[in-house]
Amino acid sequence: MSTHIILASGSAIRAQLLRQAGIEFGVERPDVDEEAIKTELLNRNAAPRDIADALAEQKALKISGKATGMMVLGCDQVLDFEGKLLSKPENPDQALEQLTAMRGKWHTLLSAAVICRDGKPIWRHVGQVRLQMRDSSDAYLSDYVTRNWDSICHAVGAYKLEEEGVRLFSAIDGDYFNVLGLPLMELINFLALQGMIEQ
Numbered sequence: 001m002s003t004h005i006i007l008a009s010g011s012a013i014r015a016q017l018l019r020q021a022g023i024e025f026g027v028e029r030p031d032v033d034e035e036a037i038k039t040e041l042l043n044r045n046a047a048p049r050d051i052a053d054a055l056a057e058q059k060a061l062k063i064s065g066k067a068t069g070m071m072v073l074g075c076d077q078v079l080d081f082e083g084k085l086l087s088k089p090e091n092p093d094q095a096l097e098q099l100t101a102m103r104g105k106w107h108t109l110l111s112a113a114v115i116c117r118d119g120k121p122i123w124r125h126v127g128q129v130r131l132q133m134r135d136s137s138d139a140y141l142s143d144y145v146t147r148n149w150d151s152i153c154h155a156v157g158a159y160k161l162e163e164e165g166v167r168l169f170s171a172i173d174g175d176y177f178n179v180l181g182l183p184l185m186e187l188i189n190f191l192a193l194q195g196m197i198e199q
């Protein structure tokens with residue numbers, strides 16, 4: 001059964017998760033000024049989950065308007081650390097600074113997904129997962145960033161749970177897929193209900 005789904009994301013792991021689930025989809029990266037949207041919402045004191053949801057919707061809408069009849073999936077993940085919204089680190093020093101600040105403490109990842117069809121949202125979900133970092137040593141964190149920078153530069157928390165990043169954590173309260181950036185279980189439930197995938 002072919003699905004008429006477009007993933008409006010440049011995230012390799014999101015595409016990998018859908019592919020590994022046997023879901024057929026195309027990919028189109030939306031050209032959305034995420035920083036401008038994030039700044040405007042932060043100025044309006046929007047909550048992190050609302051920011052992730054709004055960004056996911058904008059990415060889906062950007063493609064949906066020109067993909068008649070297709071289900072377009074937009075996603076966005078933000079990291080909330082003690083009420084502060086952190087973004088993907090721009091360089092290894094920033095990654096080390098971020099990980100050092102978060103070590104020994106809890107933070108929250110919010111993974112939003114919105115499906116639009118013909119320019120209208122028809123489904124949305126924000127997955128939340130809380131993670132407790134170990135009190136790793138300065139030496140380990142520095143070596144971790146040096147060893148893994150080429151990979152973790154693509155991840156909002158400067159870690160990849162499915163790689164060495166798992167060693168940074170002592171507890172994770174929530175769904176593994178939400179850490180990687182996609183509320184996959186909720187998405188599959190919706191697609192199955194819509195008859196878009198066999199069950």
Ligand SMILES: Nc1nc2c(ncn2[C@@H]2O[C@H](COP(=O)(O)OP(=O)(O)OP(=O)(O)O)[C@@H](O)[C@H]2O)c(=O)[nH]1
Pocket residue numbers: 008009010011012013014029030075076077078088154155156157159160161162165179180181182
């Ligand atoms: N592989 C992996 N990726 C992670 C992990 N944690 C966060 N990420 C990724 O961090 C990125 C968060 O940035 P976003 O702005 O949501 O997405 P993006 O990668 O910029 O891609 P777009 O959807 O095109 O915006 C996503 O690609 C997540 O999949 C993890 O543990 N493993």
